[in-house]
Amino acid sequence: MTMTPNLPAREVLADRRTGRSEEIFLQGRAHTPGGINSFTRALTPPLVISRASGAYIFDADGNRYIDYHAAFGPTILGHCHPAVNQAVVEVISKLDLVGIGSSELELELARKITENVPSAEMVHLCNTGTEATYNAVRLARAVTGKNRLLKFQGCFHGSHDYLCMNVISSADRVGKLDPCSAGMLPQAVNQTLVAEFNDLAEVERLVEKEGENLAAIIVEPIAHNIGCVLPHKSFLEGLRHIASERKVILIFDEVITGFRHALGGYQAVCGVTPDLTTLGKSMANGFPCAALCGKRELMERFSTAGGDVIFAGTYNGNPMSAAASLATIDQLESGEVHEHIFHLGEEMRNALSAIIAQLGAKAFVTGFGSVFVIYFMEPPVNSYADLLRNNSEVDKAFRRELIARGIMVNPFPLKRNHISASHTEADILATLEIIRSSLIKVARD
Numbered sequence: 165m166t167m168t169p170n171l172p173a174r175e176v177l178a179d180r181r182t183g184r185s186e187e188i189f190l191q192g193r194a195h196t197p198g199g200i201n202s203f204t205r206a207l208t209p210p211l212v213i214s215r216a217s218g219a220y221i222f223d224a225d226g227n228r229y230i231d232y233h234a235a236f237g238p239t240i241l242g243h244c245h246p247a248v249n250q251a252v253v254e255v256i257s258k259l260d261l262v263g264i265g266s267s268e269l270e271l272e273l274a275r276k277i278t279e280n281v282p283s284a285e286m287v288h289l290c291n292t293g294t295e296a297t298y299n300a301v302r303l304a305r306a307v308t309g310k311n312r313l314l315k316f317q318g319c320f321h322g323s324h325d326y327l328c329m330n331v332i333s334s335a336d337r338v339g340k341l342d343p344c345s346a347g348m349l350p351q352a353v354n355q356t357l358v359a360e361f362n363d364l365a366e367v368e369r370l371v372e373k374e375g376e377n378l379a380a381i382i383v384e385p386i387a388h389n390i391g392c393v394l395p396h397k398s399f400l401e402g403l404r405h406i407a408s409e410r411k412v413i414l415i416f417d418e419v420i421t422g423f424r425h426a427l428g429g430y431q432a433v434c435g436v437t438p439d440l441t442t443l444g445k446s447m448a449n450g451f452p453c454a455a456l457c458g459k460r461e462l463m464e465r466f467s468t469a470g471g472d473v474i475f476a477g478t479y480n481g482n483p484m485s486a487a488a489s490l491a492t493i494d495q496l497e498s499g500e501v502h503e504h505i506f507h508l509g510e511e512m513r514n515a516l517s518a519i520i521a522q523l524g525a526k527a528f529v530t531g532f533g534s535v536f537v538i539y540f541m542e543p544p545v546n547s548y549a550d551l552l553r554n555n556s557e558v559d560k561a562f563r564r565e566l567i568a569r570g571i572m573v574n575p576f577p578l579k580r581n582h583i584s585a586s587h588t589e590a591d592i593l594a595t596l597e598i599i600r601s602s603l604i605k606v607a608r609d
């Protein structure tokens with residue numbers, strides 16, 4: 165990377181203490197594999213978080229970070245949002261988990277989703293995005309009587325065997341089935357076809373070959389698990405057309421895009437309506453809540469409505485998550501949150517592009533709404549295949565540098581950053597200064 169460093173760095177690295185984090189982590193690692201509960205949470209030196217508030221998180225040593233990791237996206241309002249937390253406190257003073265019948269809260273939440281999400285005629289609640297996509301696949305198989313699935317390279321839909329493959333594949337695995345884990349059932353993995361994002365011709369070829377056996381096409385409408393690969397308008401419209409023609413179920417996995425990009429999800433932005441939609445993350449600002457929604461005739465196949473497709477879960481629709489989600493939606497309804505986070509997102513992307521141009525860095529900025537990402541390569545990016553040109557060593561070093569200087573981002577290359585309603589102009593300006601000095605530093609090393 166060639167750059168012309170011209171501004172001094174504001175070094176917070178030297179101040180960062182790590183002793184207490186390391187102590188707690190090393191003790192905990194004896195009982196928790198790797199000392200973490202989800203494999204993408206590892207950091208060196210280890211990080212133990214003790215407090216979160218608004219746009220900031222604080223570690224056990226008292227270091228403060230401006231947070232763009234955002235727990236992979238849920239905290240759209242910022243951490244420990246008072247209105248959301250208050251709603252949860254109110255509900256737990258009178259109701260916890262009952263597991264029989266339903267609560268008014270969960271039914272009201274479903275109604276709100278049908279009011280906002282174009283594809284949602286009916287809604288089922290669960291707790292994680294993984295459960296939502298798993299149930300969506302089972303429903304699609306039941307209604308079509310077919311087994312095969314089509315997903316896209318770079319998209320992630322949770323950790324179950326049906327779809328946990330071909331996310332950030334090494335170059336030699338692109339174009340082949342690339343399961344993310346040992347122990348996945350080969351019979352399940354082999355039922356899934358993989359195409360490149362934005363490549364409608366490849367989808368047509370695969371559907372021509374496998375159309376008779378295809379139950380569902382599942383897609384993140386923006387490929388956010390590899391940063392931010394935007395769909396060509398014709399791509400999502402084309403998927404809709406192919407699915408309707410072939411009587412295949414079209415599933416939009418809006419676990420990231422839902423609520424964050426619009427109250428109605430990205431489908432409300434792009435004007436393409438899928439048959440089924442999965443939601444999660446931003447819907448409850450950090451509380452565990454997810455949903456599967458879609459056409460009435462499909463949703464009524466669930467055993468909950470007397471149909472033959474089981475839908476079950478001890479914590480489904482629990483009052484705490486439902487209250488958190490209703491309070492989050494309440495905050496989003498006026499449109500002010502989206503206005504604020506889209507404005508800061510635009511400002512961040514524009515300023516980053518200017519810094520990159522000024523430094524002459526081999527990098528570019530992209531994103532949508534409140535999401536921004538820097539790729540260390542030349543544009544364009546239309547699919548994962550293009551991202552194989554990303555300089556992942558520089559990307560990793562840059563992320564390490566940001567974290568060391570008090571900007572919390574996902575430590576893995578290609579991963580996106582999120583702005584919340586709690587971020588301010590001052591946070592963005594402070595972040596830009598640190599990004600500038602970090603770019604200079606990684607260019608020098």
Ligand SMILES: Cc1ncc(COP(=O)(O)O)c(C=O)c1O
Binds near residue numbers: 295321323418
């Ligand atoms: C698009 C998408 N779908 C599904 C999931 C799985 O959600 P969860 O981690 O809540 O199971 C994720 C998680 O990152 C996701 O990004």
